[in-house]
Amino acid sequence: MKIQANSEAIKTVIHSIGTEPARLYCIRCLITLGLILGLTVLSFMYLSLNPAALFTSEALSSLFGFVGRFFPPDLSDDFLRKIGAGFLETIAISALATLTAAVLSIGLALPVAGRFGLPAKVVARFMCNFLRSVPELVWAVLMVLAVGLGPFAGTLALTLHTTGVLGRLFGETLENYPPAASNALTLSGAGPIDAFLYATFPGIAPQLLSYSLYRWEMNIRMATILGFVGAGGLGQMLFYELSLLREPKASTVIIAMLLLVFLVDAISNRLRRIQMHNLG
Template sequence: MKPGVSLGGLAAIVLVLAAVAGSFAYLDMPLGALFTGAAAGEAVAFVQRFFPPDLSADFLAKVGAAALETLAISLVSTLLAAVAGALLAMPAAGRQGRAVRRGARFALNLLRSVPELVWATLMVLAAGLGPFAGTLALALHTTGVLGRLFAEALENAPPAPAQALAEGGTPSVAAFLYGTLPLVAPQWLAYSLYRWEMNIRMAAILGFVGAGGLGGLLYYSLSLFHEAQASTVILAMLAMAIAVDGASAWLRRKA
């Protein structure tokens, strides 16, 4: 046995490998079939059906409208979540007592523990098909995520500036706005922009459950086996993700 390798570490490696092997056996995954000549030919034929993309003017207009809808869903949901998350972050950070703190943290845990696709399914049932359901779904999940991150930033912020203002007779709201908020605002902005990047991707995916946007158009194209149109939608998703990543990085540098 090599120096530095403990029996516990070796046992953990063996257990992990055994778990992986057992998982493959339990799922009955025929991985060997992926490396046959027939599988390679089918894969090539499948990819070829997606090229060239459909660049007709009518379909590009549909893609552009769906892309704007996806962008709007991500922006509105992130904005709503940032506002709601900030409101829940203050009690979750313990500023209104332990009982309120526990209630706020429970609400945040509940919101973020439910995946976006599950929220979207529930919101489609509650509000019907369309972008409104997708916006609500992303806003609910993102509120849980941002609220927790905002609360942690508040807990780690130095209390001295706000305490000094409060001791000087400044109202509690003004003490927070001028003593604490400037300290956490850069972190809150960075967290919000990061979640916007994620929501632009999720907004595209939520269309598969009827939440509108590029995902809905992609689902429609694939359902009809219009691979060329699906390829155009996928490229639009990629271009939008790259553009949003660049915009978010630029905004973080300027903040």
């Protein structure tokens, strides 16, 4: 009897709720999906794009013919030595730029977090926004004009952009960190610098390291692209070989880029595991 009574009560509740809200929700989903599909079709029509052109026999023949010219890759000893030099140069550009930007961003994070008053906070946030709003390629072009072609220009370009990104991230991390430990040291007679170094910084260091590693992974990929504007590394080698229509050599450079990305990802993941293990 109790089971039957509970069943009747459940049916009464379901009947009182009704199915109208669920139907209304489904109708809204269908309307939204229809609008998205309609806008997509209109975008293709406005841009005069024809996806079917990718699958014509002429397009496929040209595509496979172009890709075929990249094989087999050039594995001669002399060229592999050049690849090795560009490989190390790309790592050095990205690592040096990320490390320099991280150090600068730690100092920039203090005013960004409001530790030096409101005027300093406004100025620091404006600097971060300006540095990160300018793309790396634009910075690279400007640095090439300033210091000439080569890895120095690429390092400066990545440093400027990464400082803007990490400065904002570090500042927000510092701003959101609980001030209890720092206040305790301050009340005990410690200065603001000592309170930051011994109370706040150890607490936010893992987050800062995580942000820095993430930006290093991005800078590795970006360093290969900056070479197209003469900023050194594997990217500059790829641009040079493609300009001379040396597809086998360009294929070797592309393979080296892929290996570099896999290597950096593995190193970054390993460092994150070490960090998590140390944190318990």
